[in-house]
Amino acid sequence: MYKIVTKRCLNDSVTLMEIEAPHIARKAKAGQFIIFRVDEKGERIPLTIADYDREKGTVTIIFQIVGASTKLLNTLEEGDSILDFVGPLGVATHIDPNAKRVCVIGGGVGNAIAYPQAKALHNAGIQVDMIAGFRSKDIVILEDEMGAVSDHLYIMTDDGSYGEKGLVTNKLQQLIDAGNKYDEVIAIGPIIMMKFVAATTKPYGIKTLVSLNPIMVDGTGMCGGCRVKVGGQTKFACVDGPDFDGHEVDFDELMKRNTFYRERETTDKEHVCRLTGGKRNA
Amino acid sequence: MPNMSLKKVSMPEQEPNVRNKNFLEVATGYTEEMAVEEATRCLHCKNKPCVAGCPVNVHIPEFIAKVAARDFEGAYEEISLTNSLPAVCGRVCPQESQCEGKCVRGIKGEPVGIGRLERFVADWHMANGTEHIEKPKTNGHKVAIVGAGPSGLTCAGDLAKLGYEVTVFEAFHAAGGVLIYGIPEFRLPKSIVAQEVGKLEKMGVEIKPNMVIGKVDSVDELFEQGYEAVFIGSGAGLPSFMNIEGEDLLGVYSANEYLTRINLMKAYREGYDTPIAKSHSVAVVGGGNVAMDAARCAKRMGAENVYIVYRRSMEELPARAEEVHHAQEEGIIFKLLNNPVKILGDEKGRVSGMECVEMKLGEPDASGRRRPIAVEGSNFVLPVDTVIMSIGTSPNPLIRSTTTGLEANKHGCLIAKDNGATTKDGVFAGGDAVTGAATVILAMGAGKTAAEAIDEYIKSKN
Numbered sequence: 099m100y101k102i103v104t105k106r107c108l109n110d111s112v113t114l115m116e117i118e119a120p121h122i123a124r125k126a127k128a129g130q131f132i133i134f135r136v137d138e139k140g141e142r143i144p145l146t147i148a149d150y151d152r153e154k155g156t157v158t159i160i161f162q163i164v165g166a167s168t169k170l171l172n173t174l175e176e177g178d179s180i181l182d183f184v185g186p187l188g189v190a191t192h193i194d195p196n197a198k199r200v201c202v203i204g205g206g207v208g209n210a211i212a213y214p215q216a217k218a219l220h221n222a223g224i225q226v227d228m229i230a231g232f233r234s235k236d237i238v239i240l241e242d243e244m245g246a247v248s249d250h251l252y253i254m255t256d257d258g259s260y261g262e263k264g265l266v267t268n269k270l271q272q273l274i275d276a277g278n279k280y281d282e283v284i285a286i287g288p289i290i291m292m293k294f295v296a297a298t299t300k301p302y303g304i305k306t307l308v309s310l311n312p313i314m315v316d317g318t319g320m321c322g323g324c325r326v327k328v329g330g331q332t333k334f335a336c337v338d339g340p341d342f343d344g345h346e347v348d349f350d351e352l353m354k355r356n357t358f359y360r361e362r363e364t365t366d367k368e369h370v371c372r373l374t375g376g377k378r379n380a
Numbered sequence: 381m382p383n384m385s386l387k388k389v390s391m392p393e394q395e396p397n398v399r400n401k402n403f404l405e406v407a408t409g410y411t412e413e414m415a416v417e418e419a420t421r422c423l424h425c426k427n428k429p430c431v432a433g434c435p436v437n438v439h440i441p442e443f444i445a446k447v448a449a450r451d452f453e454g455a456y457e458e459i460s461l462t463n464s465l466p467a468v469c470g471r472v473c474p475q476e477s478q479c480e481g482k483c484v485r486g487i488k489g490e491p492v493g494i495g496r497l498e499r500f501v502a503d504w505h506m507a508n509g510t511e512h513i514e515k516p517k518t519n520g521h522k523v524a525i526v527g528a529g530p531s532g533l534t535c536a537g538d539l540a541k542l543g544y545e546v547t548v549f550e551a552f553h554a555a556g557g558v559l560i561y562g563i564p565e566f567r568l569p570k571s572i573v574a575q576e577v578g579k580l581e582k583m584g585v586e587i588k589p590n591m592v593i594g595k596v597d598s599v600d601e602l603f604e605q606g607y608e609a610v611f612i613g614s615g616a617g618l619p620s621f622m623n624i625e626g627e628d629l630l631g632v633y634s635a636n637e638y639l640t641r642i643n644l645m646k647a648y649r650e651g652y653d654t655p656i657a658k659s660h661s662v663a664v665v666g667g668g669n670v671a672m673d674a675a676r677c678a679k680r681m682g683a684e685n686v687y688i689v690y691r692r693s694m695e696e697l698p699a700r701a702e703e704v705h706h707a708q709e710e711g712i713i714f715k716l717l718n719n720p721v722k723i724l725g726d727e728k729g730r731v732s733g734m735e736c737v738e739m740k741l742g743e744p745d746a747s748g749r750r751r752p753i754a755v756e757g758s759n760f761v762l763p764v765d766t767v768i769m770s771i772g773t774s775p776n777p778l779i780r781s782t783t784t785g786l787e788a789n790k791h792g793c794l795i796a797k798d799n800g801a802t803t804k805d806g807v808f809a810g811g812d813a814v815t816g817a818a819t820v821i822l823a824m825g826a827g828k829t830a831a832e833a834i835d836e837y838i839k840s841k842n
Contacts, residue, residue, distance in 0.1 A: 322619045
């Protein structure tokens, strides 16, 4: 059992949890992920590690309440425990020691993962520009944290209710047009956002790293459910990734693959048990 | 006077048309009377050819004699001397090519039903036996086992009996390896695996789930933590695909994924969250035991048509005859001498069919089997909405890629001597991680041999 040490609602649909897992905290690096299973009947769900504290022995996850399992996880409170928590899985993000300036782009809850990347780069002495995109003001998360680790933080909202109105790619294009030179762009967020960031940087030949979140079961290369096409070759995101060269990823295929179980999820979602409020019957 | 019947006492089974709609065990097991009757077929040969055919040297004639004498608990004790997972072996061992394959009764008629008797004895013990497992006195030496599958559990059990303090690190959330994620409930009930694992725990074996060695701790770090030897039984978990067009469509699974969702994650049971495709027509590509398991699971999940698509003929099909027979009875359709060419999809990217080509057999190839050759112009489309690739697996590179000094061959299999010793001092390995995909019992045999070698190794150092 893995204890929830801290629980914090970042907005209506995004929650932060610090989980007690000293052996994982000891090894975790930016870009890696964990798999959790809330209880005996739960699914195994991968989440990228948002932060870790080696001394406290905790791993931080930030998740959007989108499906049955994240909803169930969100019913737990501080002091409760999760049945299974395994990691750190996947390959850590490779930080190029020669990079001087990197643009980190996050979309929605993806900012929770973009933030530790920015932090790692910042701590390595690399200049960081960060573009954080949200739908609207009420779902902005981690603004102070992101501000602290970036040289420039640009907040973009779809409706203009906060920061600047527009997409992250509008801002990226603007920065490139203004003559800013980036050694690398790191994009983490909805697949469609990562696809368009990669399309924006491609003409300029800027190395672009994306972090993928396909469907997976075991996270160790065993099921092959997470396969993605990268540069025409099939890769397993769990062991070969989750980071890949954005210019090589077949985003359209990934988008389709991630919808596979959505119909079932949608029908399941309509029912919320009024007796338990979504908690599982013991 | 032995019972000279040429046939085994037949095994009671669920009716094919009933069982292909449920996940309960297919074969329901011998009664006491049946077991005693079958046991009297054993001739008690002096040279015991059956024992020579068993990778863990079960004392076969001895336990069968005790069954015949109705001393079922005694029979269990006899088996337990060399086999730590009898209820499992009695169900999933390929006895026809091992103990029973060597039985002299098989020369004229059917061999003694050794597997059925072993299962009976193990089940009888679970239902009626008195378990008095004592934790052996510790010898103060620690051994780490990586992987809680058949080889790791066997190695752990044997070392624990010798007094070692054994910790088993398992990547999944539960112990059992292929016994729980791969082999379906209807062939091997998971409660049996759990009981066998429970026995090991009572013997003092510590099982740590959710530990991916190579990621959370490396093999070298295990030594730093005070383990004096490490056994690697991490299996052959990496699924192969055919690399044909359409394999990334929605509804294409590896057999590993399909079986794991159903068996480990219980997608077949109400109330469990793990989703799985609701299929109407399923093509399982491959002809091994795993393919049979996947096909029979698909049928039980409600698929109307389930096909085994295999590129050679029934003669070359590698699955056990019993599994093929059960699959056929349950309505699985065998499309032999057919090979997939590409998988077709609809506008949503979902599987809508699989194009196959007919094959004929040519000259024998390196494997000694006749090489399948495509018949030009014979292409046709099999209308399916799900494709399950079951064409083999290879060892997971997670450990060898994070452990210096551990060498593997070109197939990714760890290089190990007959006693399990790898190229790295103090590291032993066995099971599919060394051999590539093989059987449960061979993995158990390797775990057993390695346990002896580890014992010698540690003694020699102290």
